[in-house]
Amino acid sequence: MIDPDLPEIPLPLKSIQHYLKIASNHDQRDPVVSYWCRLYALQTGLKLSTKTPKETNFLMKLMDWLETTKKELHDNEAITNDIAAQAHLENWALKLFLFADKNDRAGNFGKNVVQSFFTAGLLYDVLTVFGELNEEATQNRKYAKWKAAYIHNCIKNNETPIPGPMQEGNENADLNKNMEEEEKREDTLNADELDVTSNPSDTVHGTTVKKNIDEWSSDNKDSNTIPKTESGVELSVEEIGKAQKFIKWAGSALNYDDVPTAILNLQKALHLLTTGQEPA
Helix, strand or coil, X not given: CCCCCCCCCCHHHHHHHHHHHHHHHHCCCCHHHHHHHHHHHHHHHHHHCCCCHHHHHHHHHHHHHHHHHHHHCCCCXXXXXXXXXXXXHHHHHHHHHHHHHHHHHCCCCCHHHHHHHHHHHHHHHHHHHHCCCCHHHHHHHHHHHHHHHHHHHHHHCCCCCCCCCCCCCCCHHHHHHHXXXXXXXXXXXXXXXXXXXXXXXXXXXXXXXXXXXXXXXCCCCCCCCCCECCCCCECCXXXXXXXXXXXXXXXXXXXXXXXXXXXXXXXXXXXXXXXXXXXX
């Protein structure tokens, strides 16, 4: 995929530069992420634009790239189908989040951890093009952005970050205030350093992260148990997410009167939910 030849970003549109940087970093290894990050940047830029000639020219070039790329990748379902695209981005955002969370809890505060938290938080922003985020994604986004800014500023000030969520015993008001302060300093992260070269395949169990996020969340709930099927199979958050993906694809197929594909995806979802194993 060719990186769009964009002019210098106008000052009123500066806030979209992080998304454009992430897009550039994914041009070769994941065109789907690249495409949707630029689409989100365009949508956000149109809202921010004061309609000066420079801004209009910048956004028009970005729009031209999106139109050309969509034609070139017309056979990629994650480009042409919103449901497939959402599932693709959700999966990548979660992988980055889990990779960063596991390393953070292990006391590994390297550059890749900050980058992965930060990128995951921005990818959850991009996911809003498909609609409102669910509760878990909303919590992941807020936590990832806060953690990225927190670790970054600790390192910058030669301080040792505290692994994991904020320590228990803090008042909710203080917790929210600390998070808001760190999020305001998010822009101190250098967009030019956001090259996530790590492969976050070494993840932790999804329910572990859900439990820890609930501990951090201001509205902690007693819902940290692992869902079980009628046959007693324990399902992870990732497995439930995959089942939801099959169900979404089934619904999409029905929109096009493709009943066989809808049945196939529903069967895959049922197989995963009842056995805990991915369908062949």
